[in-house]
Amino acid sequence: xxxxxxxxxYVSVKGTSILRGLNLTVNEGETVALLGPNGHxxxxxxxxxxxxxxxxIDGGSIEFDGQDVASLSPDKRSQLGLxxxxxxxAEIPGLNSSDFFKAAMNxxxxxxxxxxxxxxxxxxxxxxxxxxxxxxxxxxxxxxxxGEKKRNEILQMRLLQPKIGMLDEIDSGLDVDAIxxxxxxxxxxxxxxxxxxxxxxxxxxxxLIQPTRAVILIxxxxxxxxxxxxxxxxxxxxxxxxxxxxxxxxxxxxxxxMNNVSIGVCATKEASEANAKGK
Amino acid sequence: xxKENRVLYIDNLPETLEYEVFExxxxxxxxxTFEEFKKTKINVKVHRDALFEAYMADFSTTGGKFNIxxxxxxxxxxxNWHLSSMSTKDSKKEFVxxxxxxxxxxxxxxxxxxxxxxxxxxxxxxxxxxxxxxxxTITKQIxxxxxxxxxxxxxxxxxxVIDDNDVSASHAAIVGRLNEQHLYYLQSRGVSLEDAKxxxxxxxxxxxxxxxxxxxxxxxxxxVIEGGF
Numbered sequence: 001x002x003x004x005x006x007x008x009x010y011v012s013v014k015g016t017s018i019l020r021g022l023n024l025t026v027n028e029g030e031t032v033a034l035l036g037p038n039g040h041x042x043x044x045x046x047x048x049x050x051x052x053x054x055x056x057i058d059g060g061s062i063e064f065d066g067q068d069v070a071s072l073s074p075d076k077r078s079q080l081g082l083x084x085x086x087x088x089x090a091e092i093p094g095l096n097s098s099d100f101f102k103a104a105m106n107x108x109x110x111x112x113x114x115x116x117x118x119x120x121x122x123x124x125x126x127x128x129x130x131x132x133x134x135x136x137x138x139x140x141x142x143x144x145x146x147g148e149k150k151r152n153e154i155l156q157m158r159l160l161q162p163k164i165g166m167l168d169e170i171d172s173g174l175d176v177d178a179i180x181x182x183x184x185x186x187x188x189x190x191x192x193x194x195x196x197x198x199x200x201x202x203x204x205x206x207x208l209i210q211p212t213r214a215v216i217l218i219x220x221x222x223x224x225x226x227x228x229x230x231x232x233x234x235x236x237x238x239x240x241x242x243x244x245x246x247x248x249x250x251x252x253x254x255x256x257x258m259n260n261v262s263i264g265v266c267a268t269k270e271a272s273e274a275n276a277k278g279k
Numbered sequence: 280x281x282k283e284n285r286v287l288y289i290d291n292l293p294e295t296l297e298y299e300v301f302e303x304x305x306x307x308x309x310x311x312t313f314e315e316f317k318k319t320k321i322n323v324k325v326h327r328d329a330l331f332e333a334y335m336a337d338f339s340t341t342g343g344k345f346n347i348x349x350x351x352x353x354x355x356x357x358x359n360w361h362l363s364s365m366s367t368k369d370s371k372k373e374f375v376x377x378x379x380x381x382x383x384x385x386x387x388x389x390x391x392x393x394x395x396x397x398x399x400x401x402x403x404x405x406x407x408x409x410x411x412x413x414x415x416t417i418t419k420q421i422x423x424x425x426x427x428x429x430x431x432x433x434x435x436x437x438x439x440v441i442d443d444n445d446v447s448a449s450h451a452a453i454v455g456r457l458n459e460q461h462l463y464y465l466q467s468r469g470v471s472l473e474d475a476k477x478x479x480x481x482x483x484x485x486x487x488x489x490x491x492x493x494x495x496x497x498x499x500x501x502x503v504i505e506g507g508f
Contacts, residue, residue, distance in 0.1 A: 050467050051467070052463055052467075053459055053463055054460075073471075074463055074466035075468075075471050075475075078469035079469050083467075083468075089464065090458075090461050092478075092479065092482065094482025094486065095465075095478055095479060095481070095482035099478065100470070103474055104465075105469075107471065108469050139482070156468060160468065160469065
């Protein structure tokens with residue numbers, strides 16, 4: 001059984017350190033909720049595991065299935081069985097979805113698929129995620145609504161059948177019906193034997209997919225590793241109890257990718273408001 | 280009676296070409312180059328309610344300067360120009376694509392798409408001029424270059440000259456490197472970096488095929504894009 005083992009991981013983005021000695025193990029077949037306040041490194045962890053070039057690994061190790069993956073390119077990590085459903089999937093102008101899916105599926109196989117087999121799998125996956133099959137002829141994510149993009153991510157997970165799937169706020173931007181559909185597909189992935197690592201700010205999707213474990217990421221480290229009852233606790237009490245019970249000071253947003261004031265209309269507005277306050 | 284003409288050149292473009300599209304007629308020009316770059320000058324005059332449409336797929340392996348000048352002489356004259364070009368090795372390609380709106384109610388789209396690889400350079404220039412009196416005219420310019428390799432380069436500097444009000448003119452000029460986040464997204468699904476680049480190039484250049492009537496030419500464009508990466 002494949003295992004994702006992360007030891008003493010340090011990750012930075014543009015020189016700002018985000019993950020600071022993170023340890024976590026996820027087994028194929030288990031469903032784990034990854035909890036934690038915004039800006040503490042949840043998405044960074046996923047990006048580092050998948051190999052996003054924006055993030056730099058400064059120390060520690062990421063092993064999957066006994067292999068050191070930190071030095072591999074993202075395609076090799078995918079081929080080993082890792083998958084990341086991204087929070088903001090890229091829109092690729094001009095790239096036909098179906099052409100891309102076929103290239104991706106073939107990259108996971110020794111021999112290219114027969115066209116008939118491919119269409120059968122594609123049709124089934126579209127049906128499962130509840131978007132029209134005709135969308136396969138559209139450009140990848142281009143002009144898709146937020147919900148369609150999320151479903152399109154889940155669709156790719158179904159097609160690629162990873163050993164461990166990471167889901168970064170897969171439920172944000174989805175209405176209740178769509179959340180139910182996505183949860184159904186994730187349950188199928190679990191039944192297939194996939195491990196799932198899930199970031200979500202809403203208890204609803206976690207209720208539906210029933211994680212067996214929950215971990216809390218604070219200040220760049222996993223500080224609590226427990227059972228699913230943590231989800232309810234966080235949902236009702238937030239994270240203050242961690243300061244009380246564990247004596248860990250929870251830092252306010254540590255998000256390096258955003259400056260307080262950026263160039264643009266909003267920045268002007270913010271700056272003028274700050275001036276007005278000053279007076 | 281309205282005439283529709285179709286002209287196809289494959290690597291056999293002469294040094295100069297002159298066309299006149301008469302009232303109500305349509306001329307569809309297809310140009311495909313796979314070998315030497317053609318330093319051709321094309322002049323086109325378009326009369327009342329006539330259409331000049333051209334699709335050029337340039338995959339030539341050398342460089343030079345290419346010019347096209349289109350005069351929209353009378354009301355209702357229309358010009359659609361679409362170019363997809365790829366430069367490789369140390370070639371330097373320059374395309375100057377200009378249109379003159381000389382009468383009211385004339386429409387023009389001048390669209391140029393390029394990919395530069397290796398140590399090559401591509402330049403898109405051209406002027407869309409709207410002369411005095413050419414009211415209710417619509418003119419669009421698109422010039423986009425994707426710079427694929429660190430030592431390649433692109434320039435997109437088309438210009439607009441507008442001498443009357445009550446016209447619609449739009450303009451998009453973009454030179455950009457390959458988007459690292461796009462490549463990462465595609466790679467994260469198992470596709471190698473080379474294949475990811477090839478897929479992006481295909482998506483960028485392939486739409487030109489829609490303007491070609493000849494299936495053999497379409498297949499040749501496909502294979503040159505796919506084989507080039």
